[in-house]
Amino acid sequence: MSILTPVQSEKLTALASALVDQGAARVLVEPLERSTGYWFGGGNIIRDRDGSVLICGRYRVYGDSRTGIHSGERGKEAAIFRAAGFDGEFEKVATFSKSDLSYPDREVVSIEGVALHLTDDGIEFFVSTEKDIPYPSHLDGYLKPGAGVWSIDRLSAHSLPNLAPSSLEEVIPAGLNDPARLHTKDPWPFDLPNGDVVLGYCTHPFSWSSSGTALALRRKGSTTWETLTNDLLPRGPVWDIAAARATERLAIPKFGAFADSPDLSLYFYDSCECMRQLDENPRAVSRPRGWSCEEIGGIAVGEDHDLSKIESLSVEAPLFISPHGTGCSRYVATLMTKDGIFATWQQSQDDLSQPLVGHFLSMDRVREILS
Numbered sequence: 001m002s003i004l005t006p007v008q009s010e011k012l013t014a015l016a017s018a019l020v021d022q023g024a025a026r027v028l029v030e031p032l033e034r035s036t037g038y039w040f041g042g043g044n045i046i047r048d049r050d051g052s053v054l055i056c057g058r059y060r061v062y063g064d065s066r067t068g069i070h071s072g073e074r075g076k077e078a079a080i081f082r083a084a085g086f087d088g089e090f091e092k093v094a095t096f097s098k099s100d101l102s103y104p105d106r107e108v109v110s111i112e113g114v115a116l117h118l119t120d121d122g123i124e125f126f127v128s129t130e131k132d133i134p135y136p137s138h139l140d141g142y143l144k145p146g147a148g149v150w151s152i153d154r155l156s157a158h159s160l161p162n163l164a165p166s167s168l169e170e171v172i173p174a175g176l177n178d179p180a181r182l183h184t185k186d187p188w189p190f191d192l193p194n195g196d197v198v199l200g201y202c203t204h205p206f207s208w209s210s211s212g213t214a215l216a217l218r219r220k221g222s223t224t225w226e227t228l229t230n231d232l233l234p235r236g237p238v239w240d241i242a243a244a245r246a247t248e249r250l251a252i253p254k255f256g257a258f259a260d261s262p263d264l265s266l267y268f269y270d271s272c273e274c275m276r277q278l279d280e281n282p283r284a285v286s287r288p289r290g291w292s293c294e295e296i297g298g299i300a301v302g303e304d305h306d307l308s309k310i311e312s313l314s315v316e317a318p319l320f321i322s323p324h325g326t327g328c329s330r331y332v333a334t335l336m337t338k339d340g341i342f343a344t345w346q347q348s349q350d351d352l353s354q355p356l357v358g359h360f361l362s363m364d365r366v367r368e369i370l371s
Helices: 006-019 137-142 363-370
Strands: 026-029 039-041 045-047 053-060 075-083 091-097 108-119 122-131 149-157 169-172 183-191 197-204 212-218 226-229 245-251 264-271 296-303 329-336 340-347 356-362
Touching: 006 264, 006 296, 006 356, 006 363, 026 053, 026 075, 039 340, 045 108, 045 329, 053 108, 053 329, 053 340, 053 356, 075 108, 075 122, 108 197, 122 183, 149 197, 169 197, 183 245, 197 245, 212 245, 264 329, 296 329, 340 363, 356 363
Parallel strands: 108 183, 149 183, 245 329
Antiparallel strands: 026 356, 039 053, 045 053, 053 075, 075 091, 108 122, 122 149, 149 169, 183 197, 197 212, 212 226, 245 264, 264 296, 329 340, 340 356
């Protein structure tokens, strides 16, 4: 049984559609080149202590992760940008290369999802990187040429200008003892009311045939992470059968249809029907699949008292598809303030590049949609 009424489901779908408005979004960060395979995105948004807005992501250049890295560099650089407000111009204030994020015995060959998080006494930057780590011996034939294994590290400092590679430490290791979740990547943190921190992240099996979402918990005052769930959002039956990668959690405002509801959160997730391009029958209904992994998006909902499971509201079709290029629309991140909600995501363009775009939805409009 769904935790929402049909009216509540309709309201949340309308809210998400108005927030992640594909036509109204503006480009926040350009990729390094306006052509296929060049992206910027895969990060989150936070407010720094001085009130400025920080966004982060990784620059990706041409390459093909399905065959290995011989055809291009892929994830090239992690970067952080700052602006005075949501409508301002974002300026790069920090950058980290593959060599910056490498260990002496584990060279980084690609960079993917990243995330910023303010702590009680500073700031931390989570980074997922692919390192030249071998597969378990009985699966080494599945390792693509020049590729490696993904895991999640953290940089920390008292303030953003002091973030440095010298603080690099592993927080979510690769699942070398769990080939079904061998790769861990694309982190997204959120705080709980009691001071605990949750880190969501994506998992992939050794075969790269699917992906899922896991959550880890760091209790207040602790430095260690414990697993909450390895299967936050089960993959769906239709468009999202191959992947269910959550990228954001947004508290649902207590307006209108949700005024008397328990504490609920809206989750944004990326998925696709298949990890590889599929040829369609030209006489059948054309439907968005994505051209590689996790290209298009949907929404899910969960009760805040139980972080072990959420349920999709986008069962029959994706909700977020770019009107340009391949249709790719992914890595949604949000930041709520008293004035409204700011959302960013990576969006395909007609030139097949994927810049980071953003859109602000006023709280008056949020209230109107939910009421």
